[in-house]
Amino acid sequence: MAMTQPASTYEQHRHDAIRAAAAVFADKGYHGSSTRDIAERLGIKQGSLYYYFKSKEEALVEVCLYAMRDYVQHMEAITASDQPFEAKLLATITSHVSKYREQNGAMKVYHTERLYLPEAKREKLYRLGSGYRQKLETIFDDAVRHGDLRPDLDCHFATQMVIGTCNAWGELIARDPDIDLFDVIRKCADLLSNGFIRK
Amino acid sequence: MAMTQPASTYEQHRHDAIRAAAAVFADKGYHGSSTRDIAERLGIKQGSLYYYFKSKEEALVEVCLYAMRDYVQHMEAITASDQPFEAKLLATITSHVSKYREQNGAMKVYHTERLYLPEAKREKLYRLGSGYRQKLETIFDDAVRHGDLRPDLDCHFATQMVIGTCNAWGELIARDPDIDLFDVIRKCADLLSNGFIRK
Amino acid sequence: MAMTQPASTYEQHRHDAIRAAAAVFADKGYHGSSTRDIAERLGIKQGSLYYYFKSKEEALVEVCLYAMRDYVQHMEAITASDQPFEAKLLATITSHVSKYREQNGAMKVYHTERLYLPEAKREKLYRLGSGYRQKLETIFDDAVRHGDLRPDLDCHFATQMVIGTCNAWGELIARDPDIDLFDVIRKCADLLSNGFIRK
Amino acid sequence: MAMTQPASTYEQHRHDAIRAAAAVFADKGYHGSSTRDIAERLGIKQGSLYYYFKSKEEALVEVCLYAMRDYVQHMEAITASDQPFEAKLLATITSHVSKYREQNGAMKVYHTERLYLPEAKREKLYRLGSGYRQKLETIFDDAVRHGDLRPDLDCHFATQMVIGTCNAWGELIARDPDIDLFDVIRKCADLLSNGFIRK
DNA sequence: AATGAATGAGAGTTCATTCAT
């Protein structure tokens, strides 16, 4: 059972182009990358890139969309599932941090280069991703209501904190391939849940 | 009590130039900024920038050094002080996060653009900043030994977590001037210390 | 009998670019010429030059190599030939001085601008050209041994003298198109052989 | 008995500036030199140069004039003297070639950079120097008439040849301080007079 | 007599983009 669309040759090649762009942008930043860099990584000539993107900016948009793929759905699945808070948190962090090791760095690009897009396009991406934060926040809301979390918890703040922490670790593990991904995830979830202090 | 060095006119103007560069780099990224942008912000002509920096790259180095100024010393003072762990953590977070609202964004530039410097210069900056992490780690080591923190705590991990969290919040508060800095600091310290979970 | 290689369009255009650079450098000197000057002479826009040379310096190198083409081989052919000394000298001078009227001044550029190349590249060119002097010197050595030339002749000095004289006349005939090339060559060979003095 | 004018301090300093310019132009060429290079060699700041020259071009003119100083007079003295041809030739060559080791390379600058001056100024310099060639030519004319030289000698050509040869050797000895100046002069005069061929 | 500070013009170079083939 194929999980991705059969995909015409063009779509396949375009997908490769997006992944090449992701890798190059992740490495050198959007403004530090040239279309030639991307083309070289793809093994084609500079001009040929324009068969797949109508501009460099479009390439960035596509990389960001690629990064967002399955991102929100994942969160929705976690929210809908019938697990205790700590399991949901672990699942969230796993999903988020792992993404930094996948998709040729697209997630990193989304996080750091998205801002260079013109307002309009940035807004569209933002809307795409904001469901994520909302869903995550409801996990916190529910858990507080249910008595699992501190009753004084600022759920909005906690949500940002989780996301920010995931992004921070994501950067680190994207840069250093020697870091043990699951060790990071476990400790991260533990510390966020329980804090540094001895009980 | 003089708060700043007397400083020659040249030094003063150069300082202004560094701050202008910091602001522009923070806004558009190193590669996305032009020397004209910086000059314009300073109110001089493009070519005149080279009276203060011998290259755009040198400007980036200076911005990073500016960001690092007092940074490690602050940490050393906190380490040396005779306060309980939670006070030290609060002081650390305050010092770190506040920096993102100071110095025209130099701290953000240091964090996100430093990587575009050639190996040699990056290394030198790195050495300057690495004392920070070490000092912070000793705070954790001491507190674990003293019984204030969980005995199973991975202090190295915890250190990275604090720094990463501070940087993540730093980005947010730098971008959004409406965020209440001290609210963030307080909640951040609280959550890191005590976690989300109800005791 | 094909006299030039078939040559791809790119090679042909690049050749034109080298000749344009030769002409401009010969006229205004390397540092006095701009890439725009060269491009204009070629009838393309400045930026397009970089499709043919990756830097202005590379253009200078190519012009120098162009000047050296066939230069040493010519000398080798003369050396190997079975002619008396005076014929060989005449052939040498002819070959050398004529070059100043050919190849759009590349020889002049080689002679006067080569020095502005960085050590490494200059060295490589030098090695290419140094065979010339050596071959010429053997002509003198042989002729002295054979009794055609004065037995007290400093052959190394004589070689330099021929080359220097050729270059001096080359400059003159390159600058003034009215000078009769073959008149110069003949008189030059005569005077070098026989001197000013009446016998 | 002072041989140069008493000279105001200004004149002395200006003289130093001309010599500094000569050295720098000789080393890097007119277009390859910056006014900062010259100022640095003088030990003053760039802007201060303009106290001595109203433009870089004027500096070049002054260097050329400096090179020409005593040049023609020397030739006149030689012409007027009552020596045989060979002594006059030797004196001429000595005077000319030696100049390349004097005056900080001004002669080399005159020879190679003069052409970059605008027509008008070049013309003026040319007139200054052309007396030299004329005087030298009369030496040849006289010697032919007197029967010392070959009756078929093209005196104009011979004159150019002497000058060209002197300049060629001048370049060599200016570049390489190890060359024995008087050895060059002697051999040069000998070969020009008597040629390579065995009598 | 000399300098610090600035400038405007122009340099070499890169690059996103186009388009005929």
Added chain:
DNA sequence: TATGAATGAACTCTCATTCAT
């Protein structure tokens, strides 16, 4: 489907020159 060739705009950087001090 992809390329070779070119372009024009922008970029970093240099430099001759000016001028108040």
